[in-house]
Amino acid sequence: MKKEIIVIGGSAAGLVAATTAKSNHPDKSVLLIRKEETVLIPCGIPYIFGTLASSDEDILPDGGLINAGVEIMVGTVDLVNPEEHTVTLENGDTFTYEKLIMATGSTPFVPDFIEGTDLENVFVIPKNKTYLDIAKKHLDNAKNIAVIGAGFIGVELSDELAKAGKNVTLIEAQEDILCCAFDTESCKIAESILVERGVKVMTSTYVKKLVGPKTVKQIQFASGDTLDVDAVILSIGYRANVELAKKSGISVNKQGAIKVDAYMRTHQQDIFACGDCAQKRDFVTGKIINVMLASTACAEARVAGMNLYELSTIKKFNGTIGIYSTNIGKTSFGVAGITEKRAAAEGFNIVSATFKGMDRHPGKLNQPHYQSVKLVVNKTTGIIMGGEVIGGNSIGELTNVLGFIIQNNMTVTDVLVSQIGTQPMLTASPAKYPLIEAAEMVSRKMRK
Amino acid sequence: MKKEIIVIGGSAAGLVAATTAKSNHPDKSVLLIRKEETVLIPCGIPYIFGTLASSDEDILPDGGLINAGVEIMVGTVDLVNPEEHTVTLENGDTFTYEKLIMATGSTPFVPDFIEGTDLENVFVIPKNKTYLDIAKKHLDNAKNIAVIGAGFIGVELSDELAKAGKNVTLIEAQEDILCCAFDTESCKIAESILVERGVKVMTSTYVKKLVGPKTVKQIQFASGDTLDVDAVILSIGYRANVELAKKSGISVNKQGAIKVDAYMRTHQQDIFACGDCAQKRDFVTGKIINVMLASTACAEARVAGMNLYELSTIKKFNGTIGIYSTNIGKTSFGVAGITEKRAAAEGFNIVSATFKGMDRHPGKLNQPHYQSVKLVVNKTTGIIMGGEVIGGNSIGELTNVLGFIIQNNMTVTDVLVSQIGTQPMLTASPAKYPLIEAAEMVSRKMRK
Numbered sequence: 044m045k046k047e048i049i050v051i052g053g054s055a056a057g058l059v060a061a062t063t064a065k066s067n068h069p070d071k072s073v074l075l076i077r078k079e080e081t082v083l084i085p086c087g088i089p090y091i092f093g094t095l096a097s098s099d100e101d102i103l104p105d106g107g108l109i110n111a112g113v114e115i116m117v118g119t120v121d122l123v124n125p126e127e128h129t130v131t132l133e134n135g136d137t138f139t140y141e142k143l144i145m146a147t148g149s150t151p152f153v154p155d156f157i158e159g160t161d162l163e164n165v166f167v168i169p170k171n172k173t174y175l176d177i178a179k180k181h182l183d184n185a186k187n188i189a190v191i192g193a194g195f196i197g198v199e200l201s202d203e204l205a206k207a208g209k210n211v212t213l214i215e216a217q218e219d220i221l222c223c224a225f226d227t228e229s230c231k232i233a234e235s236i237l238v239e240r241g242v243k244v245m246t247s248t249y250v251k252k253l254v255g256p257k258t259v260k261q262i263q264f265a266s267g268d269t270l271d272v273d274a275v276i277l278s279i280g281y282r283a284n285v286e287l288a289k290k291s292g293i294s295v296n297k298q299g300a301i302k303v304d305a306y307m308r309t310h311q312q313d314i315f316a317c318g319d320c321a322q323k324r325d326f327v328t329g330k331i332i333n334v335m336l337a338s339t340a341c342a343e344a345r346v347a348g349m350n351l352y353e354l355s356t357i358k359k360f361n362g363t364i365g366i367y368s369t370n371i372g373k374t375s376f377g378v379a380g381i382t383e384k385r386a387a388a389e390g391f392n393i394v395s396a397t398f399k400g401m402d403r404h405p406g407k408l409n410q411p412h413y414q415s416v417k418l419v420v421n422k423t424t425g426i427i428m429g430g431e432v433i434g435g436n437s438i439g440e441l442t443n444v445l446g447f448i449i450q451n452n453m454t455v456t457d458v459l460v461s462q463i464g465t466q467p468m469l470t471a472s473p474a475k476y477p478l479i480e481a482a483e484m485v486s487r488k489m490r491k
Numbered sequence: 492m493k494k495e496i497i498v499i500g501g502s503a504a505g506l507v508a509a510t511t512a513k514s515n516h517p518d519k520s521v522l523l524i525r526k527e528e529t530v531l532i533p534c535g536i537p538y539i540f541g542t543l544a545s546s547d548e549d550i551l552p553d554g555g556l557i558n559a560g561v562e563i564m565v566g567t568v569d570l571v572n573p574e575e576h577t578v579t580l581e582n583g584d585t586f587t588y589e590k591l592i593m594a595t596g597s598t599p600f601v602p603d604f605i606e607g608t609d610l611e612n613v614f615v616i617p618k619n620k621t622y623l624d625i626a627k628k629h630l631d632n633a634k635n636i637a638v639i640g641a642g643f644i645g646v647e648l649s650d651e652l653a654k655a656g657k658n659v660t661l662i663e664a665q666e667d668i669l670c671c672a673f674d675t676e677s678c679k680i681a682e683s684i685l686v687e688r689g690v691k692v693m694t695s696t697y698v699k700k701l702v703g704p705k706t707v708k709q710i711q712f713a714s715g716d717t718l719d720v721d722a723v724i725l726s727i728g729y730r731a732n733v734e735l736a737k738k739s740g741i742s743v744n745k746q747g748a749i750k751v752d753a754y755m756r757t758h759q760q761d762i763f764a765c766g767d768c769a770q771k772r773d774f775v776t777g778k779i780i781n782v783m784l785a786s787t788a789c790a791e792a793r794v795a796g797m798n799l800y801e802l803s804t805i806k807k808f809n810g811t812i813g814i815y816s817t818n819i820g821k822t823s824f825g826v827a828g829i830t831e832k833r834a835a836a837e838g839f840n841i842v843s844a845t846f847k848g849m850d851r852h853p854g855k856l857n858q859p860h861y862q863s864v865k866l867v868v869n870k871t872t873g874i875i876m877g878g879e880v881i882g883g884n885s886i887g888e889l890t891n892v893l894g895f896i897i898q899n900n901m902t903v904t905d906v907l908v909s910q911i912g913t914q915p916m917l918t919a920s921p922a923k924y925p926l927i928e929a930a931e932m933v934s935r936k937m938r939k
């Protein structure tokens with residue numbers, strides 16, 4: 044059977060690739076093939092363990108796909124034949140395509156340097172409703188839960204499990220939680236709030252072994268210490284799903300992601316890739332990096348969908364800029380672009396400054412929270428390369444303000460002469476807007 | 492006495508001009524002369540009538556000025572002599588300056604086409620603590636209050652007075668409330684929320700006369716109808732304070748604002764002006780417009796403060812883009828750039844689209860609110876000229892996202908290939924981020 048455009052994968056990247064493809068090429072038939080009957084909202088997964096009643100409240104609806112005119116098929120693709128332009132499913136069904144988009148996603152990483160990860164009650168966090176529903180049932184009956192790996196998912200999950208009344212220990216091998224995303228000051232603040240909220244945090248702590256015999260009972264650390272547990276969650280990162288690409292002759296890079304260009308094309312004619320399975324190049328350095336974010340995946344998916352039949356130089360992907368935010372209790376954290384420590388490690392001459400004010404003006408209105416903004420600026424050019432924000436619920440969008448500043452290569456001077464909008468109930472004061480004040484502080488340092 | 496830099500005016504523009512001047516020229520003495528002993532946060536004024544206990548909770552602190560090393564003097568400037576480079580106060584004190592910044596602000600407009608505005612219990616909303624404290628006392632004793640003029644201040648004030656238990660009628664001569672700032676759909680939504688919250692709204696309604704004899708008792712409308720009231724607030728706009736400029740020989744334009752160039756220089760050597768008293772040119776059309784916003788004032792003040800002794804082409808002011816937001820109950824409204832109706836009136840070929848989604852994902856988390864984004868795009872170039880957003884508390888910063896998009900002359904395609912950051916508790920979904928979806932809708936219309 045012939046389908047003009049086929050998308051493999053049904054999470055954020057697949058969904059957006061399919062709808063963008065259909066929107067840009069309304070006369071083409073678009074088929075999305077996915078493994079899952081029901082798809083979860085990936086970023087919402089940590090919240091099914093506390094705030095949400097169950098995974099049923101975290102469903103990515105099919106309405107968008109259906110309304111757009113995309114056909115959905117549940118099945119597993121066994122092989123792609125780039126020469127023949129065919130996709131064959133495990134059940135033998137074969138489709139020909141004109142254009143193919145691989146959006147096969149990623150799978151939790153299970154390290155072989157920790158023994159005992161195959162014990163019962165040791166879980167990972169895949170984007171799989173069936174697995175997670177079972178895991179949740181087991182976790183509901185556990186009291187002492189250890190979460191290994193303090194990235195965003197580990198942190199959000201720990202907070203949610205603590206909220207659900209569990210005795211949670213979050214274990215991180217690095218010096219700080221969230222330290223791949225934030226500079227040290229922010230990590231320390233996040234840690235202290237998490238601890239206040241009842242999560243035990245162990246940093247610089249190496250897990251050696253999970254001990255059973257059948258169900259996990261204890262964690263043994265490299266230090267020789269132990270911790271008794273009823274369940275363990277591994278949140279140590281994800282690996283791109285590239286088995287299908289590999290066996291179909293689609294090139295995969297050393298880091299294990301499908302190689303793509305700025306139009307999200309693989310090296311095989313008419314095959315594109317986007318999302319967690321696709322190679323990422325850093326916006327600032329052009330280096331291959333490992334960032335897996337639904338929002339990045341969606342941007343890549345739009346680029347793929349727009350360039351399927353005709354390339355456009357203004358519709359290319361300009362490199363991955365990590366734009367993250369998270370929330371712990373009343374406080375939220377955001378980061379966009381490069382951190383100060385990574386900029387220094389890369390060899391940039393950097394000036395940075397942090398301004399802390401209030402997110403309302405006057406500071407007594409409408410559930411105020413302090414708001415701090417840090418800017419990381421290239422001293423030679425004045426271009427803002429990164430920033431971090433801490434504050435209340437408006438931090439998510441303030442992080443996007445930073446994201447647009449960075450993606451437009453704005454300098455601190457550009458920001459200082461820019462206009463912003465302020466409102467007493469919604470934002471900081473125009474006279475002490477932390478973003479502008481941080482730019483002014485950097486500017487002052489640069490004048491010296 | 493000699494002061495190297497003198498700033499006249501103590502509200503947002505004066506404060507930021509003085510601190511920017513000192514920061515950029517640390518070796519210069521900076522004197523700020525203002526009329527008020529205590530300065531109010533201008534945008535916070537509506538909230539002293541409801542949410543805040545009194546105007547004492549809306550004070551703009553002097554700490555920023557003092558810490559920056561700016562000298563503050565309370566007094567009224569009687570005359571500036573541009574030839575002699577002197578400033579003379581009403582008490583006879585005279586200062587020489589090298590550079591002078593006029594930030595004399597604005598005063599409520601009292602229309603002569605309404606009779607009886609001099610009756611007792613008829614108030615305006617000046618940025619004057621003493622006046623407002625007296626007005627508030629009278630309003631505390633009033634039950635039926637009419638607010639004439641439904642711009643941002645009229646709307647916020649009406650909502651606050653209703654919150655304080657008053658019987659409030661908001662009267663607007665135009666067809667819609669907030670219609671100078673928003674397109675009709677948003678105005679209607681704002682009106683319906685205001686009405687739900689207990690404010691009576693009368694639009695397309697012309698006030699002819701306020702009737703006493705001594706204290707205002709009744710409003711007579713052009714239609715012949717009447718409304719009994721205990722107090723009236725006029726919020727019909729503000730006029731630039733330019734008396735001092737006029738008598739000092741500093742040019743004022745036909746619209747009544749001090750003429751300035753892109754560096755905020757008046758036509759008199761070494762005299763700058765910024766804020767409500769200074770001329771504004773529209774970012775899109777270059778036309779002289781009348782926008783009075785504390786945030787715009789602060790941006791102008793930074794430009795003035797940075798260019799005092801040496802002009803920099805990268806530190807100029809690129810035209811006023813109105814970036815506004817407001818809040819009515821749980822719902823907030825934001826707008827940046829040109830509205831669709833103004834764009835059409837100016838002769839632009841426009842495409843617009845509105846996308847409505849949720850501001851959390853899944854949409855049940857963390858006090859969710861719907862979020863709608865409208866984009867107004869030049870059909871010929873694809874450049875985003877304006878936008879409107881409606882949603883929860885994150886609207887203030889989302890409006891700033893729009894503001895940076897417009898100020899960077901981004902096209903819909905630029906936005907479609909841009910990366911954003913999303914988080915379940917803080918933002919919309921990456922796959923249905925309303926800003927991106929609206930851009931996609933515009934893009935689809937442009938392809939047709």
